[in-house]
Amino acid sequence: MQCGLCTSSCPLGDAMEYPPRRIIAEAWNNSLERVIHSPSVWMCVGCYTCSLRCPREIDLTDTVWPAVRDYALQEGIQPPPELRTAFQNLYLYGNVFGYSPRKRLDWARNLEVTVRDLSKSPEPVEVLWLVGCYPSYHPRNQVVARDMARILTALGVRWGILGKEERALGDCDRLFGEEGLFEMLVENNRRLFERFKFEKIVLLDPHAYRALEKFYPRFGASFPAEHYTTFLASRLDQIRPWLKKPINARVTYHDNCCVGRRCLCFDPPRQLLQAIPGVELVEMKRNREHALCCGGGGGGMWLDAFITEHGGRRLSDVRIQHALETGADILAVSCPFELSRFEDAVKVARAEDRLKVRDIIELLADSMGLGEGGGR
Amino acid sequence: MNILAVVRLVPDLVEPLVVTAEEDNLNWDQTAFTLNESDDHAVEEAILLKEKYGGHVSVVAFDFGDIDQVLYMLAAKGVDRVIKISWSHDEPPNSLEVARTLSRLVPKLNVDLVVIGCQSHTEFLGMAGPQLAVALNWPYVGVVRGVQEGGTAGRWTAFKEYPGAVLAQMEVSLPAVLGILTASQPPRYVPVSRIRAAAQSVRFETADTPAEIEEPPVKIQRVYLPPAVTHAEMLTGSEAEVAQRLVDILLARGVLK
Numbered sequence: 237m238q239c240g241l242c243t244s245s246c247p248l249g250d251a252m253e254y255p256p257r258r259i260i261a262e263a264w265n266n267s268l269e270r271v272i273h274s275p276s277v278w279m280c281v282g283c284y285t286c287s288l289r290c291p292r293e294i295d296l297t298d299t300v301w302p303a304v305r306d307y308a309l310q311e312g313i314q315p316p317p318e319l320r321t322a323f324q325n326l327y328l329y330g331n332v333f334g335y336s337p338r339k340r341l342d343w344a345r346n347l348e349v350t351v352r353d354l355s356k357s358p359e360p361v362e363v364l365w366l367v368g369c370y371p372s373y374h375p376r377n378q379v380v381a382r383d384m385a386r387i388l389t390a391l392g393v394r395w396g397i398l399g400k401e402e403r404a405l406g407d408c409d410r411l412f413g414e415e416g417l418f419e420m421l422v423e424n425n426r427r428l429f430e431r432f433k434f435e436k437i438v439l440l441d442p443h444a445y446r447a448l449e450k451f452y453p454r455f456g457a458s459f460p461a462e463h464y465t466t467f468l469a470s471r472l473d474q475i476r477p478w479l480k481k482p483i484n485a486r487v488t489y490h491d492n493c494c495v496g497r498r499c500l501c502f503d504p505p506r507q508l509l510q511a512i513p514g515v516e517l518v519e520m521k522r523n524r525e526h527a528l529c530c531g532g533g534g535g536g537m538w539l540d541a542f543i544t545e546h547g548g549r550r551l552s553d554v555r556i557q558h559a560l561e562t563g564a565d566i567l568a569v570s571c572p573f574e575l576s577r578f579e580d581a582v583k584v585a586r587a588e589d590r591l592k593v594r595d596i597i598e599l600l601a602d603s604m605g606l607g608e609g610g611g612r
Numbered sequence: 613m614n615i616l617a618v619v620r621l622v623p624d625l626v627e628p629l630v631v632t633a634e635e636d637n638l639n640w641d642q643t644a645f646t647l648n649e650s651d652d653h654a655v656e657e658a659i660l661l662k663e664k665y666g667g668h669v670s671v672v673a674f675d676f677g678d679i680d681q682v683l684y685m686l687a688a689k690g691v692d693r694v695i696k697i698s699w700s701h702d703e704p705p706n707s708l709e710v711a712r713t714l715s716r717l718v719p720k721l722n723v724d725l726v727v728i729g730c731q732s733h734t735e736f737l738g739m740a741g742p743q744l745a746v747a748l749n750w751p752y753v754g755v756v757r758g759v760q761e762g763g764t765a766g767r768w769t770a771f772k773e774y775p776g777a778v779l780a781q782m783e784v785s786l787p788a789v790l791g792i793l794t795a796s797q798p799p800r801y802v803p804v805s806r807i808r809a810a811a812q813s814v815r816f817e818t819a820d821t822p823a824e825i826e827e828p829p830v831k832i833q834r835v836y837l838p839p840a841v842t843h844a845e846m847l848t849g850s851e852a853e854v855a856q857r858l859v860d861i862l863l864a865r866g867v868l869k
């Protein structure tokens with residue numbers, strides 16, 4: 237149809253030599269060879285805006301881009317160095333950082349609630365919680381992991397984790413055309429999950445949730461899964477009596493792309509925030525399906541230098557201005573990437589005294605009197 | 613040109629190193645291994661030379677740890693022939709064992725050039741390359757950052773790094789051993805699908821028994837982890853004060869003169 241809506245909607249479309257519409261035109265002309273030698277091939281950050289807006293429902297994000305990148309990799313085109321390192325780390329260690337799998341449980345050291353490590357003592361649980369790479373290893377996100385453990389325990393959920401056996405689910409690698417790496421992770425994870433008895437998997441990482449929900453079943457790995465926002469929102473009646481400490485603040489919420497735009501799930505995170513006494517929820521000018529991506533998805537997390545060089549901006553720096561315009565005191569997020577990206581962006585904007593970035597889990601835990609930031 | 617690249621596994625520092633109770637060695641049972649970084653560069657340089665000038669690249673490795681996975685990856689990158697030398701110990705071979713074993717193997721392989729990482733953190737002073745060259749009676753150039761055809765009288769040119777940012781262009785007659793620091797470009801990334809395909813198709817060849825050395829000429833006296841130092845000074849004050857304090861520290865430590 238070549239309407240061009242994909243390109244005009246893309247937050248980096250103006251900076252791409254080959255934006256989505258042109259890629260399709262080049263594919264028609266059998267000249268994808270040109271595309272794979274252009275920096276454009278690494279510039280899509282998997283925000284799903286083009287896919288959502290395409291009137292022909294062409295799934296550019298999940299289908300066209302990975303196919304072009306797979307072609308590039310098979311032709312020997314080298315991914316930018318940070319992305320290459322992330323791939324190698326995933327292949328060797330099962331996490332993007334290249335840290336020891338034995339350190340997966342470091343976040344829970346000295347935690348006062350009981351952590352059921354199923355890799356040590358397998359027992360049936362209600363919730364298999366996949367903690368994720370960032371909450372396991374990244375110090376700022378480890379706080380969120382601990383608060384989540386406290387909330388699950390307070391709600392009486394019988395939960396367990398996979399400890400040092402947990403590995404990344406893989407999503408960014410799939411979006412970046414590393415199908416073989418994704419398949420390897422799926423096979424390993426399928427064998428791992430099948431060893432345990434659980435009712436559902438709960439995840440903090442929306443990208444991992446999306447991969448498990450949509451792409452794992454294609455490899456015969458179907459497991460019931462929920463992102464934590466919908467899981468906790470479905471238990472709001474149980475949570476409400478705990479929410480005693482007011483958080484007197486204006487809060488704006490950034491819809492992450494995978495749970496938000498891709499799964500059209502906009503209300504549960506807002507319901508959680510609005511249940512907290514004292515919270516005044518304000519919306520950014522671009523919200524819900526029109527929210528601007530933080531730039532971290534689809535491997536963008538490891539392409540900041542590359543995208544800034546070729547695109548001239550970091551999307552998180554643009555998005556933080558939207559949050560500041562609302563006059564909010566707190567930017568609430570529900571994705572482990574966003575915490576670090578937006579905290580950096582707040583520093584870049586020199587707005588540390590005006591705006592704090594907090595995961596919804598932290599705000600809930602604070603109001604429940606359980607959180608590390610809430611003076612337990 | 614026929615090139616042989618030597619690859620060695622070294623302790624993977626992603627995992628904490630464990631020392632034996634006697635403090636006489638690492639506890640090899642509890643050690644994870646990874647490909648020695650400069651050997652990875654040596655293979656890359658070999659593949660680049662093959663792509664530029666034609667020929668074949670063989671890789672040889674001692675068979676322990678997860679060496680098969682490493683060899684599949686190298687095969688996926690473009691290595692033509694993979695040779696494994698049996699090795700029944702948990703501890704990697706020392707440099708003399710590497711050199712003596714290979715000095716028996718290399719003459720049977722019709723090789724023009726041997727490339728090996730110029731160092732590995734399981735050996736003293738990066739000796740495996742020079743020891744192999746001595747055993748073969750071939751020339752050796754170490755700390756090499758790139759190789760090309762085109763010296764006088766059929767010799768090849770190796771670019772060797774010296775301290776003080778000096779890069780020397782050295783002519784070397786073949787056959788030779790080169791100790792590679794870095795390849796002319798970073799080791800290439802190969803998609804995992806290629807590695808998995810290589811795992812299905814690659815056939816390993818096995819070579820002679822290794823030359824083991826009962827009494828190594830260099831004996832380790834004690835192995836211990838460096839004591840942890842937990843001192844950090846937080847610099848406070850205005851930007852100018854912090855900058856001045858930083859300059860003072862750098863001057864005091866001799867970093868700035």
Ligand code: SF4
Binds near residue numbers: 237
């Ligand atoms: S992919 Fe969809 S949005 Fe893009 S040009 Fe084609 S029809 Fe339009």
Ligand code: SF4
Binds near residue numbers: 246249282297
């Ligand atoms: S997914 Fe987002 S970043 Fe990628 S091409 Fe589509 S609109 Fe652009």
